[in-house]
Amino acid sequence: MFALADCNNFFASCERVFRPDLNGRPVIVLSNNDGCAVARSNEAKALGIKMGAPFFQIKSIVEKYNLAVFSSNFALYGDMSHRVQQVLSRYSPCVEQYSIDEAFLDLRGMNIPDPDAYAKQISAKCKRLTAIPVSVGIAPTKTLAKIASKLCKQYPKLRGGCYMHRPQDIEKVLRRFPVEDVWGIGRRSAAKLSSMQVRTAWEFVQLPETSIRKLFALPGYRTWLELQGTPCIEFEDTLEPRQSICVSRSFAKEITDCQGLCEQVANFAESTAHKLRAQKSMALQMAVFAFTNRFKDNAPQTYGSRLVVFPEATADHSAIVRSAVAATRELYRPGYGYKKAGVVIVKLIQEDAAVGSLFRDDLQARKNERISSSIDTLNRNFGPGTILFGIQGDGHIKMSREHQSPHYTTLWSDIPKVSVK
Amino acid sequence: MQPHEIEGSEALEALMLGDVKAGFPSPAEDVREKLDLMKLLVRHSPSTFFFRIDGVSMVDADMDEGDIIIVDRAIDPYDGCKAVCFIDGEYTVKKVQLKPDGATLLPCNDQNSRYKPIPVGPGDEFLIWGVVTYIIKKA
Numbered sequence A: 001m002f003a004l005a006d007c008n009n010f011f012a013s014c015e016r017v018f019r020p021d022l023n024g025r026p027v028i029v030l031s032n033n034d035g036c037a038v039a040r041s042n043e044a045k046a047l048g049i050k051m052g053a054p055f056f057q058i059k060s061i062v063e064k065y066n067l068a069v070f071s072s073n074f075a076l077y078g079d080m081s082h083r084v085q086q087v088l089s090r091y092s093p094c095v096e097q098y099s100i101d102e103a104f105l106d107l108r109g110m111n112i113p114d115p116d117a118y119a120k121q122i123s124a125k126c127k128r129l130t131a132i133p134v135s136v137g138i139a140p141t142k143t144l145a146k147i148a149s150k151l152c153k154q155y156p157k158l159r160g161g162c163y164m165h166r167p168q169d170i171e172k173v174l175r176r177f178p179v180e181d182v183w184g185i186g187r188r189s190a191a192k193l194s195s196m197q198v199r200t201a202w203e204f205v206q207l208p209e210t211s212i213r214k215l216f217a218l219p220g221y222r223t224w225l226e227l228q229g230t231p232c233i234e235f236e237d238t239l240e241p242r243q244s245i246c247v248s249r250s251f252a253k254e255i256t257d258c259q260g261l262c263e264q265v266a267n268f269a270e271s272t273a274h275k276l277r278a279q280k281s282m283a284l285q286m287a288v289f290a291f292t293n294r295f296k297d298n299a300p301q302t303y304g305s306r307l308v309v310f311p312e313a314t315a316d317h318s319a320i321v322r323s324a325v326a327a328t329r330e331l332y333r334p335g336y337g338y339k340k341a342g343v344v345i346v347k348l349i350q351e352d353a354a355v356g357s358l359f360r361d362d363l364q365a366r367k368n369e370r371i372s373s374s375i376d377t378l379n380r381n382f383g384p385g386t387i388l389f390g391i392q393g394d395g396h397i398k399m400s401r402e403h404q405s406p407h408y409t410t411l412w413s414d415i416p417k418v419s420v421k
Numbered sequence B: 001m002q003p004h005e006i007e008g009s010e011a012l013e014a015l016m017l018g019d020v021k022a023g024f025p026s027p028a029e030d031v032r033e034k035l036d037l038m039k040l041l042v043r044h045s046p047s048t049f050f051f052r053i054d055g056v057s058m059v060d061a062d063m064d065e066g067d068i069i070i071v072d073r074a075i076d077p078y079d080g081c082k083a084v085c086f087i088d089g090e091y092t093v094k095k096v097q098l099k100p101d102g103a104t105l106l107p108c109n110d111q112n113s114r115y116k117p118i119p120v121g122p123g124d125e126f127l128i129w130g131v132v133t134y135i136i137k138k139a
Helices: A010-017 A042-046 A055-064 A074-088 A115-130 A142-154 A167-176 A187-195 A201-206 A209-215 A218-227 A258-278 A317-331 A362-382 B008-016 B037-041 B122-127
Strands: A002-007 A027-030 A037-040 A068-071 A094-099 A102-106 A134-139 A161-163 A245-255 A281-292 A303-314 A338-350 A417-420 B048-056 B068-072 B082-087 B090-099 B102-106 B118-120 B128-136
Touching: A002 A074, A002 A115, A002 A142, A010 A027, A010 A037, A010 A068, A010 A074, A027 A042, A027 A055, A037 A042, A074 A094, A074 A102, A074 A115, A115 A134, A115 A161, A134 A142, A142 A161, A142 A167, A142 A218, A167 A201, A201 A218, A209 A218, A245 A258, A245 A281, A258 A281, A258 A317, A258 A338, A258 A362, A281 A317, A303 A317, A303 A338, A317 A362, B037 B128, B068 B082, B082 B102, B082 B122, B090 B128, B118 B122
Parallel strands: A027 A068, A134 A161, A417 B048, A417 B090
Antiparallel strands: A002 A102, A002 A134, A027 A037, A094 A102, A245 A338, A281 A303, A281 A338, B048 B068, B068 B128, B082 B090, B082 B128, B090 B102, B102 B118
């Protein structure tokens, strides 16, 4: 038995934690640079605001219906996500954080007399302790648990928790569940199924095993089995290190000068190095790219990228930042307005698998490692940007965040105020 | 960005906890326990939040402008507790008086008659945001 706990409209709900006055009022959260809506409260969804709707297109609705609009506040969302995870970890020894707002709980081998009550209890506890509404679905497989959690969102009378296990109940639900919304059915599989007139999860389950094996790769077959109650998607409570790491952003204002572009790329590179080190990996190859605004018709367009091959695997901040800046200088062309840039570690290995090169200067490498770990420590203990490379400028990625709420839970200067009356 | 002062004791500790090169090893070298205020003040970390006292409109309320209060949502309101409440669109610290059929929110200072008691019915538990567990004030 597995549970999926999914925070309802997570970013919008986080914005409400310290603003109870927003309950009942439509809330949207915008992507980086305030580009488009990435989270919507139920009230905002009811107004017809779609996921990913560009902000400029919905401005009239914002004014007409008094929408509360927020820029992304990842410090707040990260902290609230961590709190919810802490609560969930009381309900299972194995919790797999699937994304910032979703986690699987492995309930196998646990003695839970009433799973439906258990689901409702988890939801109520999350709400009570963190003020975040969470939908909890419990089912025989991870795929079905995800569907069960969606039911909780559809039907408020389930009070945030639902146990879906009887075959006749599962059939009833799958008959109404669009196949493209099933976890694990990607866009390509969905198109394939649509051309075969397979519209619901139930119709998908009815396909014979032979045609499933013929039409889909292993993941599709697993999904098919999981929908029938056979668990076959592994539980991953230890996060696998990522096979590539990417940090990229679009800029609030186009960047035309080389120095400005280098500063931004240096910030991305520093952040990449930090992520790399956090998962104990080392970079072998890194790509750096920058391009202009494709949506601006009359402006001259350019796209530049460079591949950096490190002479030996490295997780050294200065080596990564220096190479990224050098690559940026190479790809930069004057006379263009750059809108977006990024740094991607395209090839990496785990640090314990790294092989030193013949010409490696061990003493220097050890010195660099000490510098890099000091940078990590300082920035972890005193906040990101405490120590920077000169090329990073002021260390800020140039983004517009006009509507950002305070960092209520992560900065002393931003904690909420209260009066005594 | 604010400059961070490195406390004198930390610097001293850094000097003292190094390898002992010669002589008799310090018997206290392995003792690294420290008193951690967070452990004392934060009993339930997922549900603990900090607020700053902003407006004080009464004397003898235990709380002064600028104090930081620690609020724990894991604690059920008990009779006589102080709680952060959300009233008329703002956060206010009130004293909770429990009654068999609900609760009443009183001003923190009983003698203050400027603020009327606010009854809390079964439907508006949300009025009480969280229970105050500690008040941190500057001496």
